[in-house]
Amino acid sequence: MLQLALLLVAPAAASDVVVVRADHLYLGHGEPIENGVLVVSDGKVTAAGVGVKAPAGAVVIEHEGWVTPGLFGAFTMDGIGSERRDDTRPLMPEARIVHSLRPRTAALARNLRAGVTTITINPDTGRPCSGASALVKTHGAKVVDAELQLCLDISYGAVKADEHPTSLASLRELLDDVLSEGAGSFGRAASGELPVIIRARDRQSLRAAASLAKGHGLRGAIFGSYWAEELVDEVAASGLGVVCDPVGVATNHRALRSVLALAAGGVDISFGLVTPANPPENLRVGAAMCVREGLDPNIALAAMTGTAAKVSGAGDQAGIIAVGRDADFVLWSGSPIELSSSLEEVWVDGHRVHGGDDE
Amino acid sequence: MIATLSLFALSLSPVPHPAPRADKLVVYAERAYTAPGVVVTDALITIQDGKITHVRGGARASSADLRATCVTAGLVDMGFRYSSNQNTVEQSSEVTAAARIAPALDLHARGWERALRQGITTVAAFPVDRNVVGGMGAVLKTGGEPTLEARLVRADAFLRGSMGSSPSSGNRPSGTRPTNFYARRPTTRMGVEWEWRKAFYDAWQEESRGDADRPGRAELLRALSGETPVFIQAWATQDIRTAVFLAEEMAAEGMGTMRLIIGSGAEAWREPDLLVRSKAAVCLPPLPAAGRTTENAFMSMDTAAKLYEAGIPVALSAHSGYGSGNTLAEQAVYARRGGLPFDAALTAVTTMPARLLGVSDRVGTIDLGQDADLVLWNGTPFEFTTRPVGVVLDGTPLVGGETDR
DSSP states (O other), rough: HHHHHHHHHOOGGGTTOOEEEEEOOOOOOOOOEEEEEEEETTTEEEEEESSSSOOOTTTEEEEEEEEEEEEEEEEOOOOOTTOOTTOSSSSOEEEEEEGGGOSHHHHHHHHHHEEEEEEEOOOOOOSEEEEEEEESSSTTOOOOSSSOOOOEEGGGGGOSSSSSSOOOHHHHHHHHHHHTTTTTTHHHHHHTTTTTEEESSSSHHHHHHHHHHHHHHOOOEEETTTTGGGGHHHHHHHHOEEEEOOOOOOHHHHHHHHHHHHHHOOOOEEEEOOOOOOOTTHHHHHHHHHHHHOOOOOOOHHHHHHHHHHTTTOHHHHHOOOOOBBBOEEEESSSTTTTTOEEEEEEEEEEEEEOOOOO | OOGGGGGGGOOOOOOOSSOOSSSEEEEEEEEEETTTEEEEEEEEEEETTTTEEEEEEEOGGGSSEEEEHHHHHOOEEOOOOOOOOGGGTTTTTTTTTOOBHHHHHHTSSSSHHHHTTTTTTEEEEEEEEETTTTEEEEEEEEESSHHHOOOOOOEEEEEEOOTTTTTTOOSSSOOSOSSSSSGGGGOHHHHHHHHHHHHHHHHHHHHHTTOOOOOTTHHHHHHHTSOOOOEEEESEEEEEEEEHHHHHHHHEEEEEEHHHHHHETTGGGHHHHHHHTTEEEOOOOOOOSBBBOOOOOOTTTHHHHHHHHTTOEEEEEEEEEOOOOHHHHHHHHHHTTTTTTHHHHHHHHHHHHHHHHTOOOTTOOTTTTOOOOOOEEEETSSSTTTTTTEEEEEEEEESSSSOOO
16 A cells, blocks of 8 residues: 555655545544545644545555544653652742653653653652643654643642641642742642643542632643542532543452543543553553443543643643644554554654554 | 331431432431430421421321331530541641641541441541641531531531640651651650640730731630630540649639540549549540550540549540441440440430530430431440431431441
8 A cells, every 4th residue: 555655656745745544534532534534744734534635746545444643641750760759849830850851761662652642741749749741742752841731739649747748738728828829830820821730549639639720720630530430520610621540451440430420520531641650552451441331432532632632731732633733643453442453653743653563 | 116127118228428308307216315314205206407396205106207216316426536547637747726627538438427327427527646736626427418518517616636645656766867857746745745835825925915826826725715625635644634734724824714625535534533623524435345545544334434423524435437346326335334324325425525516506416406317226225235227317317227337
């Protein structure tokens, strides 16, 4: 098929117009399009949909399978080694995790091989405010946004035994105070300019995260879905999305129920990648398990692509195939929700950067 | 005798999160212990919108929705342990009078339902006793809609703190350089008492001088004046003495008359005169299996009876919540076995804790206008062979069948 395509390429235009015709084209939201066409030029998407004509001289790829946006990996700690968090202070709002990133790291390549083209790299949780996360492409380690989200932790994980705050009450009060004072990054978070991601690990902290967001007008996400089942209404009312705890093979049933309850309650959900603890291949496994449990497959697809990027405050930069956006996409033999589907090609910025599972 | 569980024609099962409350409910009991010393036979209790609207005796059971052999008011446990988790207490200072318990509460936790199933409908919640002054405690219902708004009976009901070794143990850095705040915390009972005294003196002097306000001062001053009670954990004799002496010193200095409640006062029986003199109340811990409690204090079945005979206000507690295995009804059984009269036992698990927590206008008795919190028993309460077989909370039957753990 590629040979056929090459025959059509006029030498002058060898340039860069690529057309992908796919049985199923999923744009990162809504329903997959049957017999969709994707046109890429100069690394950007120039057209996507049905009945789009291939420009003269374009390289045409006929793909019997699915094309989706490059998957979005929310909440990773890839490429930062052990320098995940600075423990000297409870509040480091202006710290940026991107300065711990080693660009040539196998972790990024591993994401790419799993179809994950964009990730957020987050400072580790466990401090009330651990700094700013980064939005990074897994091919070439391009930093798309060095200050993506303000990372907060309102759970027992941020409560220390020998340092203020040692109690959930004081932790809440501390975050309330700094957001009210509104200095620096806290002010940008409180004005809604800088999205937040708030770690929650139990029902107290889910409730606290929702009310913190409501009280200070925060936008962004809660990281941690496991205990959300009973608190869906409060989370929905907060306007925050949820980066779900990874769902894996041996997952407790509650984890699945919570993901489904959040989706049913109209909350934007994203499957957390949480590498390196959780391998990137697990992203699809989690989605498949949730679909098996009853989650709408289109919500599951969006939770790995468009909605995932939106929840992490990167909706304008990643997650969907749309005109004018970076041409980051993946060719699959079938739906990525089906675990029997294999990954065939990964494209980033209009270039094929990985040849698939056989490579 | 009416079959105890004919009530469960409704086939109730324990429901932690109830359906919306039924508008009206009528409960029949062969004997309703509506308040200590008051027994209504063939009682019909009418409940409307979660409140008791009518109680009459000599009635027939036929019109009742629920029927039981005996009924009492919902039990009140002021020594309830919501959690053993230290994240309920702010330890960056040893005196945190302004701290509140609410942000640490998980209202979906199993402990609430466990309490409800054994007939406890109202509890006190407070920080784990790792600080000298831990903060303000609240009073909550154990069931119903799992929101603070729905369950809170009284916020800031008391100031909670501790004497003895709980706030001082583990603070001595062992042969290392003092690198964290444990190094400056009290390491002895002497140090704990000093912190209490300093906290009150500082608050009082700052107020007298007109210093700028700071968190916790208002709470300490309200405790000093007796506006809010001071609930101090003190298991052993010396700690009970210390708590009383503290209150007496504050009074002698003209700083106010504290309302003192000794929590976990296992050895209060050794100091009856002191307690009577100070008008302190005592909340007893659950009866230990082998005589000795925490802090190596000694307590036996007759402890409650001894305090009662001395005229000391006594509340019983099971310290239940996170799985202690004790039930409050059992504590009343042991106290009865130790010589406590029935009415005093009923008082100690209903009206006394309700009064000490300042919520007796809502709970503790079966009376017009009171919250409709009822325990249905399969026989005379506080007998070894009797147990709760149903619980009504705010007018909603929440528990029925084989319960009490």
